[in-house]
Amino acid sequence: MPATVVIGAQWGDEGKGKVVDLLAERSDVVVRFQGGNNAGHTIVADGETYKLHVIPSGILYPDTLCVIGNGTVVDPGGLCREIRGLEERGVDLTGLRLSGNAHLIMPYHIMLDGAAEMRLGRFSIGTTRRGIGPCYQDKAARIGIRAQDLLDPKILVRKIEIALDAKNEVLERLYQLPRLDPAKIASEQLEYADRLRPFIGDSSLLIDRALRAGENVLFEGAQGTMLDIDHGTYPFVTSSNPIAGAACTGAGVGPTRIDRVLGVAKAYVTRVGEGPFPTELDDADGRRMIERGREFGTTTGRQRRCGWLDLLALRYAVRLSGITELALTKLDVLSGFPVVRVSDEYETRDGERLSELPYHQTVFHGCRPVYREIAGWDEDIEGCREIADLPRNALAYVEAITEAVEVPVTLIGTGQGRADVIDQVGR
Ligand code: IMP
Numbered sequence: 001m002p003a004t005v006v007i008g009a010q011w012g013d014e015g016k017g018k019v020v021d022l023l024a025e026r027s028d029v030v031v032r033f034q035g036g037n038n039a040g041h042t043i044v045a046d047g048e049t050y051k052l053h054v055i056p057s058g059i060l061y062p063d064t065l066c067v068i069g070n071g072t073v074v075d076p077g078g079l080c081r082e083i084r085g086l087e088e089r090g091v092d093l094t095g096l097r098l099s100g101n102a103h104l105i106m107p108y109h110i111m112l113d114g115a116a117e118m119r120l121g122r123f124s125i126g127t128t129r130r131g132i133g134p135c136y137q138d139k140a141a142r143i144g145i146r147a148q149d150l151l152d153p154k155i156l157v158r159k160i161e162i163a164l165d166a167k168n169e170v171l172e173r174l175y176q177l178p179r180l181d182p183a184k185i186a187s188e189q190l191e192y193a194d195r196l197r198p199f200i201g202d203s204s205l206l207i208d209r210a211l212r213a214g215e216n217v218l219f220e221g222a223q224g225t226m227l228d229i230d231h232g233t234y235p236f237v238t239s240s241n242p243i244a245g246a247a248c249t250g251a252g253v254g255p256t257r258i259d260r261v262l263g264v265a266k267a268y269v270t271r272v273g274e275g276p277f278p279t280e281l282d283d284a285d286g287r288r289m290i291e292r293g294r295e296f297g298t299t300t301g302r303q304r305r306c307g308w309l310d311l312l313a314l315r316y317a318v319r320l321s322g323i324t325e326l327a328l329t330k331l332d333v334l335s336g337f338p339v340v341r342v343s344d345e346y347e348t349r350d351g352e353r354l355s356e357l358p359y360h361q362t363v364f365h366g367c368r369p370v371y372r373e374i375a376g377w378d379e380d381i382e383g384c385r386e387i388a389d390l391p392r393n394a395l396a397y398v399e400a401i402t403e404a405v406e407v408p409v410t411l412i413g414t415g416q417g418r419a420d421v422i423d424q425v426g427r
Contacts, residue, residue: 002259003217005244006327008224009263009317011271012242013297013304015329015413016264017041020057020220022411022421023262028215029065030058031207033250034240035222036073036105036135037082038128040298045418048089051298055082055096056220062092065210067203070101071240071250073135074147076192078105083195098196099203099252100148104189106160108167108180109134115175125236126273128300136239138163147200150193157186204252211257219247219258225317226271233361236275244321262425263323263407265314267331267397270304272297276361279307279343279369293333308341308371311404316357318405325425326405328398329413332384332420337376340397343369344404374400384414387422 004023008014021043024030037053044050045060054074058064068074083093109131116134117124127133138144143163149156161182168179210217223242226232230241240246244261248254268289271277281289289295289306296303317323334340346354349366358364377393384390390398390412398409412422 002211002214003219003253003257005219005221005247005258005261005321007221007244007261007263007321007323008242009265009314009321009323009326010224010269010310011226011277012039012222012224013270013272014224014264014266015327016221017043017052017057018329018413018418018421019262019264019327019411020218021045021060021418022423023218023425024056024058024061024064026216027058027064027218029067029207029210029217030056031067031069031203031217031219031247031251032056032072032222033069033219033247034071034242035238036130036132037075037078038130038132038238038299039222042298043418044416050086053082053299054079055086058218059086059091059093059096062095065095065097065206067097067206067251068099068102069203069251070099071246072099073103073105073132073139074098075105075130076150076189076196080192080195096199097201097203097206098147098199100146100151100200102147103135103139103144104147104149105131105135106145106163106189107185108164108171109138111171111177112167115171115177119175124274126275130299133239145189147196150189150196151200153186153190153193156189157182160186160189207251207253211253219251221247225320226313228320231320233275233364236273244323260324261321262325262327262411263317263321264327264329265309265317266329267309267334268293269307269310269313270295272300272302272304276365277305277307278346278367279310280305281307285337288337289333293330308343308369309401310343310369311401312343312346312355312357314401314405318407323407325408325410326401327411327413328401328409331394331398331412332380332382332414334376334397335381335394336378339373340376341371341373342400342404344372345370372400382415383417383420385419385422387412387424390422
């Protein structure tokens with residue numbers, strides 16, 4: 001199974017970092033294919049905590065090639081800081097590659113992200129304010145700056161001038177912010193260029209060669225299905241496609257090269273930012289999930305909204321990405337609940353029962369979950385490594401999920417550490 005895509009099956013923060021980290025050990029190449037430093041992965045390895053934002057999780061394995069693909073958006077300053085932080089802790093970065101076609105987040109993207117959110121007021125999206133949306137906007141408008149532009153100072157300056165021409169008007173007139181000097185931005189970017197130059201290249205070719213040589217390639221998605229710009233809870237979404245299909249465009253490989261798709265879902269659901277969330281809890285159960293699950297964002301530190309597992313959303317994710325197997329993370333967080341709930345159906349404002357996610361957002365906003373109760377378990381399962389060691393009720397919970405989504409659960413997270421996992425991937 002040389003080519004595996006790992007994606008988030010919920011609203012992001014499903015624990016993909018840990019899953020990718022685990023699978024990276026069996027991979028020769030790990031590729032990020034969309035998103036930017038709006039993502040955040042926490043990995044606990046040998047008692048040390050690493051927080052990664054745009055560098056693929058495989059970087060902790062010295063022999064793994066880690067590719068930041070063309071579909072990503074990269075903040076050059078942020079990437080340089082991430083590189084420095086890892087180097088200072090002795091992590092070897094010789095395996096890092098950055099696609100020359102990846103778009104770069106410029107300081108004006110970050111300013112515009114914040115200013116647009118302020119202007120939206122109570123209609124704001126709750127973005128990470130990392131400039132993700134404005135950068136993808138420029139990509140589509142064909143006035144973006146790409147990693148390869150760092151290799152040609154004359155072109156870089158010219159492109160920044162072009163992009164800033166209209167933006168300075170917007171910054172000044174619409175948002176009453178200071179105009180930016182293209183020359184100053186370009187010279188700052190050229191400093192980053194010195195640091196990033198050795199990493200920039202043709203990542204699609206590199207991945208193709210690895211696949212032809214029979215190597216294992218892991219495509220690492222960021223965010224999650226419900227934040228997909230086409231299929232998520234628009235407009236409360238990110239500006240890229242976190243579903244499996246995007247691995248092809250975002251890495252430069254054809255769909256026939258992908259062998260399997262691993263969807264990652266938390267045993268419950270969390271969401272950061274605004275937007276609908278039918279199974280959201282605003283009670284002691286939700287607070288327990290926040291506390292036990294340490295549900296605070298890696299990137300922005302925001303407290304995550306928590307709720308029961310939404311099986312409609314999970315089935316939707318399986319459909320959209322052709323998920324072939326599931327990783328269920330943080331099952332240990334649910335220990336001690338007298339009952340756990342899953343939503344099998346929604347009830348609309350009109351009292352209609354739905355078993356599939358409604359496409360119409362007006363309907364979706366008005367949906368309430370219809371829960372099925374499953375008996376909880378008291379046993380502490382932290383660090384459990386064998387499926388046979390799970391308490392009967394925990395196993396029944398996993399089986400209920402498998403049955404509902406019709407794909408096997410091959411990986412179960414049972415604690416924070418790298419080794420706290422029941423791992424049946426590929427068995
Ligand atoms: P943006 O990606 O910063 O534009 O934010 C758009 C929406 O996606 C907001 O609701 C964010 O909270 C959410 N979001 C972006 N990245 C992540 C992530 O890595 N995990 C969870 N939510 C995210």
